[in-house]
Amino acid sequence: MKSQSDTVSKILKNYDLCEYCTGRIISKIVGKPPSKFLGEKFLKKPSKSDHKKCYICKNIFDYLEPVLSNIFEKSSHFDFKTFHLGITLKPSFLERDDYLKSKFKIKGIENIKFGIAKELAKKISRRTNSKRTTDDPDLLIQANFKDESCTLRAKPMFVYGRYNKKIRRLPQKQGLCRSCNGIGCHNCNFKGIENLQSIEGEISNLFIKKFDCNQVKINWIGGEDQSSLVLGNGRPFFAKILNPKRRNRILRKTCDLEGVSLSELQKLPLQPKGSISFKSHVSITVDTKKSISLTQLKKLKILENTEIKDFSRNKRSLKKKIYKVGYKKLGKTSFILDLFADGGISFKSLIQESDVVPNVSELLENQCECKKFDFKNIVV
Numbered sequence: 001m002k003s004q005s006d007t008v009s010k011i012l013k014n015y016d017l018c019e020y021c022t023g024r025i026i027s028k029i030v031g032k033p034p035s036k037f038l039g040e041k042f043l044k045k046p047s048k049s050d051h052k053k054c055y056i057c058k059n060i061f062d063y064l065e066p067v068l069s070n071i072f073e074k075s076s077h078f079d080f081k082t083f084h085l086g087i088t089l090k091p092s093f094l095e096r097d098d099y100l101k102s103k104f105k106i107k108g109i110e111n112i113k114f115g116i117a118k119e120l121a122k123k124i125s126r127r128t129n130s131k132r133t134t135d136d137p138d139l140l141i142q143a144n145f146k147d148e149s150c151t152l153r154a155k156p157m158f159v160y161g162r163y164n165k166k167i168r169r170l171p172q173k174q175g176l177c178r179s180c181n182g183i184g185c186h187n188c189n190f191k192g193i194e195n196l197q198s199i200e201g202e203i204s205n206l207f208i209k210k211f212d213c214n215q216v217k218i219n220w221i222g223g224e225d226q227s228s229l230v231l232g233n234g235r236p237f238f239a240k241i242l243n244p245k246r247r248n249r250i251l252r253k254t255c256d257l258e259g260v261s262l263s264e265l266q267k268l269p270l271q272p273k274g275s276i277s278f279k280s281h282v283s284i285t286v287d288t289k290k291s292i293s294l295t296q297l298k299k300l301k302i303l304e305n306t307e308i309k310d311f312s313r314n315k316r317s318l319k320k321k322i323y324k325v326g327y328k329k330l331g332k333t334s335f336i337l338d339l340f341a342d343g344g345i346s347f348k349s350l351i352q353e354s355d356v357v358p359n360v361s362e363l364l365e366n367q368c369e370c371k372k373f374d375f376k377n378i379v380v
């Protein structure tokens, strides 16, 4: 149509545009998808000596190479099949783009940022054999055209597993690094945790090496004392692997670490939602102040199928229950209490005088002390 080609020639007569920007700006007017080829068709064949600069993009499309080579270098350290690309551009690019669009009343076309990102993504896809997507990409690429830099971040991954603890004096959790309080600093090698042996530390180090990641956050299904053993099938846990460079590495089902062995290890596509309920079979060694008789110990049977109330915690905490009770006299002033109970009960508070009701010390009318407790099994 006459008026359409009029607008196009008016734009091209007044402004020097590159083939990319031409294709984009006129796409709506001529009713074709924006492309370099569309632009070429409407631009008069520029002679090679013609070094006119594009009004909008200052020929940025000819200078994608430095940014691209940065991206290729950095992304070569990452396993990824999909990526999302964001770009940072000097505001003047968008200002010129908007000015020209408003001057010629052009609406509903891609902006210059979108155009550059599209071209860049095409090249990244081709070179790295990956796809651009906004839907949960493996890798986030942020390219900055102000200084030709780029930052890459891999999507987190999740691992499920169980651990058995065979030695005492090994805490479950690692303390936070005292210098940075968990943020990550030079003192802690950017792991955010103290440099002491713990189950958390051992599992974290394993995954940090395996997946070449920055940090590991572990979600425990219950916890135990430093002196407790964890037997049976082991305690389940979920690990969130932050910024893993090597997400495709094979993870074997089992792994033996120092004093800890891992089993049922598997990568998960997503983190399980909400809290996971579990029951545990625990064996508690109890010392009593006064001597204790078997007849007195029989009273412990009333704990069976009893709800445990902890008045020290807020009342909205979930109801916990003991399902099975067994006991064995060890000596004059000691016995073993075997329980099968909901996870999350504080066994020390159950045995020793506390705000937990019922309470073993009260029940036996004898001051009891929880010497140690071991987990025989944990059921999810």
Ligand SMILES: [Zn+2]
Pocket: 017, 018, 019, 020, 021, 022, 054, 055, 056, 057, 058, 059, 060
């Ligand atoms: Zn241009």
Ligand SMILES: [Zn+2]
Pocket: 177, 178, 179, 180, 181, 182, 183, 184, 185, 186, 187, 188, 189, 190, 191, 192, 193
């Ligand atoms: Zn630190």
